[in-house]
Every structure is written in structure tokens, then in C-alpha cells.
Amino acid sequence: MHPAPATTPAAPAFGKAFSDHMLLARYAQGSWSDYELLPFGNLSLSPAALCLHYGQTIFEGMKAFRRADGRISLFRVADHYRRLCRSADRMCMPHVPEALFTEGLTALVAKDAAWVPEDADGALYLRPFLIATEERFGVGVSEEYLFLVFTGPVAGLYPRPLHVKVEDRYIRAAPGGVGAAKCGGNYGGALYPTQLARAEGFDQVLWTDGSDDLHLEESGTMNVLFRINDVLVTPPLSDTILDGITRDSVLQYARTLGIAVEERRIPAKELVEAHRAGTLQEAFGCGTAAVVAPLASITVRGERLELPPLSEQHFCMRARRYLTDLRRGLLPDPQEWNTIVI
Numbered sequence: 153m154h155p156a157p158a159t160t161p162a163a164p165a166f167g168k169a170f171s172d173h174m175l176l177a178r179y180a181q182g183s184w185s186d187y188e189l190l191p192f193g194n195l196s197l198s199p200a201a202l203c204l205h206y207g208q209t210i211f212e213g214m215k216a217f218r219r220a221d222g223r224i225s226l227f228r229v230a231d232h233y234r235r236l237c238r239s240a241d242r243m244c245m246p247h248v249p250e251a252l253f254t255e256g257l258t259a260l261v262a263k264d265a266a267w268v269p270e271d272a273d274g275a276l277y278l279r280p281f282l283i284a285t286e287e288r289f290g291v292g293v294s295e296e297y298l299f300l301v302f303t304g305p306v307a308g309l310y311p312r313p314l315h316v317k318v319e320d321r322y323i324r325a326a327p328g329g330v331g332a333a334k335c336g337g338n339y340g341g342a343l344y345p346t347q348l349a350r351a352e353g354f355d356q357v358l359w360t361d362g363s364d365d366l367h368l369e370e371s372g373t374m375n376v377l378f379r380i381n382d383v384l385v386t387p388p389l390s391d392t393i394l395d396g397i398t399r400d401s402v403l404q405y406a407r408t409l410g411i412a413v414e415e416r417r418i419p420a421k422e423l424v425e426a427h428r429a430g431t432l433q434e435a436f437g438c439g440t441a442a443v444v445a446p447l448a449s450i451t452v453r454g455e456r457l458e459l460p461p462l463s464e465q466h467f468c469m470r471a472r473r474y475l476t477d478l479r480r481g482l483l484p485d486p487q488e489w490n491t492i493v494i
Contacts, residue, residue, distance in 0.1 A: 169304045170192050170302060170303070171267040172264055173192055174190055174303075175299075177256070177299045179297040184248070187252055187299075192302055198285075202286050205289065206291055208284035210243055212279070212281070214277070214280065216276040217268070218270050218274075218480070225492050227490060228401070233248075239334045244293045248299050260303065267305050268305065269307075283300075284297055314447050315354050316349075316356045316447055316451070318451065319359055323360065324369065328391060366421075367418060373442075375387075379435075380426045383411075383412045383413070384403070384412065386399065387418055388416060389415070396439055396440075398440055398443065401489070402471045402475075405474050434446065434467060435447040443475060446462050446469070
């Protein structure tokens with residue numbers, strides 16, 4: 153185990169550092185154990201544990217923030233819990249009790265409070281996850297599970313605007329599948345086309361429904377939004393699109409500003425036509441890890457659409473500032489999205 157920092161650390165590169173402790177709870181014979189806070193360390197699993205074979209693994213991504221007054225808060229805990237439960241339902245896994253989830257996360261963050269970065273762009277990332285652990289090699293629903301949470305300080309995921317391509321061969325999810333669940337297979341299946349795009353010089357892909365019209369769905373591991381002719385447009389939620397909590401936060405903020413919002417299908421050709429007409433004003437992804445990630449260019453079947461130069465007046469930058477200030481306690485919180493830890 154590594155020593156706790158003598159002072160609050162600056163946020164390192166995303167996913168490269170881990171805090172001192174983790175939470176663990178077990179499910180067996182139809183009930184959950186109490187949670188334990190343990191030193192961060194390796195797990196011991198049977199090679200026959202079902203999670204290693206049949207994909208019964210789900211997770212959440214959350215963050216804790218250092219507020220301007222020095223206190224620490226978690227953001228939209230109840231919404232992350234509800235989404236974890238929806239993923240569990242889709243993957244035939246038991247719900248983690250809400251009290252275990254909320255009280256356990258709060259206790260874990262309080263114990264490793266020294267790891268929460270002080271800088272406004274940093275955060276303590278929380279990774280709650282649930283895995284099937286029954287020892288068996290026949291295909292079927294596990295009767296035993298582990299729920300774990302570990303944490304680590306992070307900076308922003310993307311330090312600069314992204315260059316993306318509209319993926320026209322591979323799809324992330326299919327109707328009736330598990331695209332709306334945060335299960336491990338969604339992410340494993342996305343790696344290969346993402347690698348191909350990076351080999352072509354792109355940062356990420358824009359996923360589509362695979363139809364001839366290439367209706368846009370997500371950007372990498374983020375939801376995606378476009379401002380076209382002063383209207384904020386984003387694909388509607390479905391069983392192929394994750395119900396992003398940052399997405400919902402951004403849409404609620406836009407509506408408070410009186411910005412027109414449309415949740416509808418967006419064919420790729422609409423972006424091309426809007427770009428040619430000069431009405432494609434901005435595009436960005438959003439998610440827990442990235443917060444808000446502006447796009448610098450979008451390539452559609454070989455045609456590169458350059459987005460206007462980014463400024464602090466762009467809606468995506470205003471939304472990023474709003475979320476940062478809200479989490480740091482610099483703005484009123486009428487929705488009570490922040491849960492104070494200590």
C-alpha cells in the first residue's frame with residue numbers, strides 16, 4: 153500500500169493513481185453483508201468465477217469534489233445509484249442496498265479525504281462495481297457477487313478539443329441489447345474501432361446506429377450534443393444510449409438559460425449540411441470522466457467538418473464552468489445534487 157499524501161495532491165493523469173482504501177461487500181444466499189473498508193489491494197478470485205467468463209460485470213463512475221470552503225461533496229449520488237440498479241436489472245444481478253451504497257461511499261471518501269485534489273479541475277474519481285463470483289463454468293446467472301469501490305485523484309480526461317470521425321462500419325450497441333447499461337462488454341467491444349480511428353489520427357469515434365443515415369448516438373464513452381442554429385440538439389435516450397448524468401445536468405442548465413433543447417435523432421448528413429450552411433456552431437461530448445469535452449472537428453465519410461474556434465462564450469464552456477462552480481459550492485444548489493461528506 154502506498155502512503156497517504158502529506159498534502160492534498162494535484163490531480164494526476166486520469167486513471168493513473170489510486171487512494172489508500174477500498175470498500176467491499178459480499179452477496180450470498182440471497183443477502184448482503186455489511187461493507188468493509190480495506191486497504192487498496194488485489195482480489196483473490198477462483199478461475200471459475202463467473203465474471204471472468206460470461207460478462208456479469210457492471211460499474212458506475214462518480215466523483216467527489218473539494219469545495220471552495222474546504223469541505224468535500226459527492227455529486228448526484230442518488231442518480232448514480234438508480235443507474236447502477238438499472239444496469240443490475242439488465243445483467244440479472246442483485247441491487248446493492250441503497251443505504252450500503254450511500255453510506256459506504258461517504259465513509260470511503262471521508263477516510264481518504266486527503267486524496268481529493270484542491271484544484272478546481274481535479275476530483276476524486278469513484279469506481280463502484282459489481283461482479284459475479286460464483287465458482288462455476290456453466291452459463292447461467294450467478295448466485296454470489298462482490299460489490300467494490302475504489303477511488304483515485306484525477307484531472308480532466310481530455311486536455312484539448314477532440315478530432316473525431318463518424319464510425320460507419322462498427323456500432324457500439326444494437327436495439328434490444330445492453331447499450332443503456334454500464335456493463336463491461338460495452339466498453340470492451342468499443343476498443344477495436346477506437347484503435348482503428350486513432351491509427352487514422354482521430355482522438356475518438358462518433359458512434360451511430362449503423363443505418364444508411366448514420367444516426368448519431370454517442371461520442372466515445374460520452375453522450376454527445378450539438379448546437380445548430382442556436383438550438384442544443386442531442387440524440388434521445390434509448391436502449392442503445394447511456395442515460396448520462398452529466399448529460400442530464402447540462403440539459404437542465406441549458407433550459408434554465410432559455411436555450412432551446414431538442415432530443416431527437418440526428419443523421420450524420422445533418423451535420424454536413426449545417427456545417428456548409430454555417431449553422432453548426434459547436435459540438436461536444438459530456439460524461440463523468442470528461443465533464444465537458446469540446447470537439448474540434450468531425451469527419452463524416454471523409455469530409456472534415458472544422459468547428460468554430462472555441463471561446464469562453466461557447467455554451468459548452470459555460471456549462472463546464474457552471475458544473476465546476478456548482479460542485480465547488482460557489483452557486484446555489486436548488487436540486488440538492490451535492491451530498492456533503494465532511
